[in-house]
Amino acid sequence: MILKDQLNIENLPKHIAIIMDGNGRWAKQKGKLRVFGHENGTKSVREITEASAELGIENLTLYAFSTENWKRPKVEVQTLMRLLISSLKKEINTLQENNIKLNAIGNLEDLPKKVQRELMDVIEQTKNNSRMTLTLALSYGSRDELLNTIKQISTKVKNNIISPEKIDESVINEHLYTRNLPDVDLLIRTSGEQRISNFLLWQIAYAELFFTNILWPDFTKNNLYEAILCYQKRERRFGKTSEQLK
Ligand code: FPP
Numbered sequence: 027m028i029l030k031d032q033l034n035i036e037n038l039p040k041h042i043a044i045i046m047d048g049n050g051r052w053a054k055q056k057g058k059l060r061v062f063g064h065e066n067g068t069k070s071v072r073e074i075t076e077a078s079a080e081l082g083i084e085n086l087t088l089y090a091f092s093t094e095n096w097k098r099p100k101v102e103v104q105t106l107m108r109l110l111i112s113s114l115k116k117e118i119n120t121l122q123e124n125n126i127k128l129n130a131i132g133n134l135e136d137l138p139k140k141v142q143r144e145l146m147d148v149i150e151q152t153k154n155n156s157r158m159t160l161t162l163a164l165s166y167g168s169r170d171e172l173l174n175t176i177k178q179i180s181t182k183v184k185n186n187i188i189s190p191e192k193i194d195e196s197v198i199n200e201h202l203y204t205r206n207l208p209d210v211d212l213l214i215r216t217s218g219e220q221r222i223s224n225f226l227l228w229q230i231a232y233a234e235l236f237f238t239n240i241l242w243p244d245f246t247k248n249n250l251y252e253a254i255l256c257y258q259k260r261e262r263r264f265g266k267t268s269e270q271l272k
Pocket residue numbers: 046047048049050051052064065067068071088089090091095106109110113162217242
């Protein structure tokens with residue numbers, strides 16, 4: 027049976043987050059420059075976004091550029107920024123046709139002005155779309171996000187806007203970049219690395235983790251279905267016992 031037909035549509039993850047890794051190694055294996063890997067990585071972004079929307083996934087979050095990625099060679103950073111601009115320009119119609127809302131999280135003011143303008147333009151144009159929210163994590167780092175949250179809440183405490191006793195998980199959630207998104211249900215990382223790399227540390231507290239050796243430019247719809255199938259076989263206990271869930 028084809029993989030897609032094996033999926034239980036009643037038990038889809040509401041929020042999938044992906045660490046898209048392995049573009050550089052994919053290019054190297056082919057004797058090409060890293061840039062070639064990133065270019066082909068954008069094809070997987072398109073395929074996985076479409077497949078997720080088609081299935082009925084409500085939230086897809088992609089780690090496109092980390093706070094640490096600024097340390098890469100200048101030419102690679104420039105290429106990633108250029109690819110971002112060209113993808114946004116190219117995909118605006120696909121986002122509209124598929125009723126997908128674009129969202130971005132991270133230190134967006136660190137991005138080149140041209141990227142910020144393009145991003146804000148697409149976010150504005152797609153803001154009323156409701157089938158799926160596609161969130162791009164750009165200049166994103168989870169520790170940076172948590173620091174920013176702590177600073178905002180402390181300022182509110184100092185100005186008597188909130189009392190320390192009132193700080194609970196929902197207050198923290200409201201101050202994160204992901205304030206409008208639910209917790210992550212399924213976190214996928216490609217390329218064989220098994221680490222989180224400063225991605226959504228708070229939001230993945232109860233996420234199911236799926237690691238695959240496939241390099242991001244080779245990651246297809248079927249690999250996504252495989253990850254979701256694996257997720258659907260897991261028992262999510264949220265701290266309870268197996269018996270309590272029955
Ligand atoms: C990781 O591969 C990938 C990135 C740091 C960037 C991901 C970017 C894209 C897929 C293209 C642009 C994105 C959008 C949303 C249009 P790596 O370079 O770390 O690979 P390596 O570990 O093999 O060197």
